[in-house]
């Protein structure tokens with residue numbers, strides 16, 4: 589049976605380290621600050637924003653929330669971001685996505701100063717990741733990499749198969765694995781014979797958003813399975829993109845859903861905010 593890669597435990601350990609570092613930084617008169625901008629009333633976005641604020645409080649990071657009504661104009665939002673770019677108390681700016689349709693998301697993300705872009709979505713930070721000199725790395729894929737490291741998995745020379753090519757998970761995690769010297773196959777909805785690709789994987793990273801679409805029998809004996817997918821089935825139950833029970837019979841290690849990658853995402857946001865504060869303190 590596969591070992592469980594316990595994201596909750598890894599996240600708790602890292603959050604403890606962040607809290608210690610925030611306390612140390614406070615002795616130099618610096619408190620890391622995160623601005624969280626929410627436009628509109630999307631219920632899922634509201635939950636994510638309150639989780640992020642609570643996590644900040646727990647480690648001693650100052651967080652400032654800007655709740656704007658759904659009709660807020662693009663100009664007004666861009667002016668707020670410019671103000672936050674110039675606010676010395678703020679080291680990280682996060683605009684909760686998705687934004688209402690009348691606002692140009694790309695323009696908003698490009699207005700955030702790359703030096704405060706703790707989500708790592710600004711094209712400057714994407715480019716830094718591509719050339720292997722990252723400044724801010726996007727939180728979910730970064731969390732995946734930290735989990736693999738904490739679990740002692742060396743990617744050098746391994747076959748890594750990523751399923752899903754979104755800008756926020758699939759593409760960046762593929763680049764990060766490449767940087768760690770893996771041989772990377774990046775699959776998507778047009779990939780032919782997905783099962784054959786998955787069967788090659790020493791490490792499988794699934795980020796699709798379809799409940800249990802990756803079958804347990806596709807998993808190579810001894811493979812490591814990282815399931816980023818979070819899918820609600822029925823009223824309450826959450827499942828990943830991988831058939832967990834069947835995959836556990838073949839994998840050597842696997843992340844559960846929930847309690848796997850999920851807790852790592854906000855942890856890496858805290859990490860990025862702290863790093864930003866330290867960088868800005870150094871000038």
Ligand code: NDP
Pocket residue numbers: 728751752753754755756757758775776777778779782795796797798801816817818819849850851853
């Ligand atoms: P997107 O919808 O942006 O991307 C999904 C990707 O999966 C696309 O590249 C798509 O291909 C591919 N895909 C869809 N169907 C298939 C298929 N049948 N075979 C192969 N590939 C397929 O999703 P995200 O990347 O934003 O999220 C993926 C999952 O991860 C979701 O469940 C989401 O909830 C979860 N998630 C979890 C986070 C966490 O903190 N734990 C954070 C972010 C996401 P194509 O490009 O060709 O359309």
